[in-house]
Amino acid sequence: MKSKASAPGKVILFGEHFVVYGVKAILCAIDKRITVTAEKTKERKISIKSNIGKLELEPNKLISEINSPLKPFYYLADKIIKNYETGIKITVESDIPLGVGLGSSSACCVAGAAAISRLFSYATKEEILKLAIEAEKTIFENTSGADCTVCTYGGIMEYDKKNGFTKIKSKPNFHLVIANSNIEHSTETIVAGVREFKENNEEEFSRLCKEESKLIEDVLNELKTNNIIEIGKKVIQNQEYLEKIGISNNKLKEMVKIGHSESFGAKITGAGGGGCIFALTDDSNLNNTIKQFKNNKYDCFAVKIDFKGLDTF
Numbered sequence: 001m002k003s004k005a006s007a008p009g010k011v012i013l014f015g016e017h018f019v020v021y022g023v024k025a026i027l028c029a030i031d032k033r034i035t036v037t038a039e040k041t042k043e044r045k046i047s048i049k050s051n052i053g054k055l056e057l058e059p060n061k062l063i064s065e066i067n068s069p070l071k072p073f074y075y076l077a078d079k080i081i082k083n084y085e086t087g088i089k090i091t092v093e094s095d096i097p098l099g100v101g102l103g104s105s106s107a108c109c110v111a112g113a114a115a116i117s118r119l120f121s122y123a124t125k126e127e128i129l130k131l132a133i134e135a136e137k138t139i140f141e142n143t144s145g146a147d148c149t150v151c152t153y154g155g156i157m158e159y160d161k162k163n164g165f166t167k168i169k170s171k172p173n174f175h176l177v178i179a180n181s182n183i184e185h186s187t188e189t190i191v192a193g194v195r196e197f198k199e200n201n202e203e204e205f206s207r208l209c210k211e212e213s214k215l216i217e218d219v220l221n222e223l224k225t226n227n228i229i230e231i232g233k234k235v236i237q238n239q240e241y242l243e244k245i246g247i248s249n250n251k252l253k254e255m256v257k258i259g260h261s262e263s264f265g266a267k268i269t270g271a272g273g274g275g276c277i278f279a280l281t282d283d284s285n286l287n288n289t290i291k292q293f294k295n296n297k298y299d300c301f302a303v304k305i306d307f308k309g310l311d312t313f
């Protein structure tokens with residue numbers, strides 16, 4: 001018997017970095033997925049195969065001793081097979097580029113938790129989310145859980161540190177054109193850089209947090225009526241705030257400019273310093289926005305918001 005599950009990636013639409021200091025952020029799931037297949041094996045081993053490599057180990061190893069990007073899967077399999085006399089084989093298929101802020105790690109943890117646990121018993125989405133966050137902590141100890149939450153439930157969510165997650169009811173029909181800078185970035189290093197900026201510019205940073213909060217409230221209002229033109233203006237404004245805190249660079253600025261030329265607005269998504277930007281479009285300017293990136297030799301692809309979240313089959 002095989003158990004299969006897939007989970008979407010995500011983008012941060014608004015509020016990255018400021019969210020670390022208590023401001024709300026808005027995230028959405030995207031229609032690019034990771035699919036995980038799990039099956040029981042007679043031999044008591046955990047074997048994992050993915051496009052990024054392979055791992056085969058006995059159960060009961062210490063997670064801290066495993067030096068592999070596949071360790072979240074090992075963590076999940078080891079935990080779940082503890083009470084059973086079985087081995088497990090896991091296969092990962094992905095259409096989410098890795099390490100550029102599009103939530104590949106959360107999609108892996110959510111799809112992995114669902115595929116592996118449902119091989120043995122029915123687990124609710126809440127239980128799967130809890131397991132997925134534990135697995136993600138084997139890579140990022142300080143994860144807020146926001147990414148795994150949006151990958152599990154799909155749609156658009158607001159999130160803040162104090163109040164957690166609230167699903168946003170509207171179902172906007174926009175397309176996001178995502179362009180990849182192909183510059184690797186470390187979220188941790190960039191978050192530390194922003195902390196330094198904050199410490200050296202307390203007043204300015206506090207003002208920017210207030211402006212970002214106001215911007216997010218405006219976006220939440222505009223989302224009720226799907227006002228893409230106004231939302232696009234907020235995208236541009238949010239990018240200005242991100243520039244001020246120093247997470248942009250010449251390449252990202254150029255990409256934002258290209259994205260902006262035909263769309264309603266473009267900004268960095270995620271930590272910055274590298275990774276991706278998105279341009280907000282609808283049917284009227286989607287193709288021209290893609291054309292602009294392609295003419296300038298940038299990798300890009302269009303996504304829509306995923307309203308399904310975790311899927312098991």
Ligand SMILES: Nc1ncnc2c1ncn2[C@@H]1O[C@H](COP(=O)(O)OP(=O)(O)O)[C@@H](O)[C@H]1O
Binds near residue numbers: 092139
């Ligand atoms: N195709 C894949 N196969 C196996 N693991 C993956 C895959 N894609 C992502 N991962 C997991 O997610 C981690 C990447 O996480 P991260 O650098 O945060 O990227 P992202 O920003 O895409 O989430 C990898 O180290 C690995 O643990």
Ligand SMILES: C[C@@](O)(CCOP(=O)(O)O)CC(=O)O
Binds near residue numbers: 012015019101
């Ligand atoms: C910069 C930050 O706000 C988001 C980081 O996003 P990502 O890892 O690039 O998806 C950090 C955080 O919220 O923990």
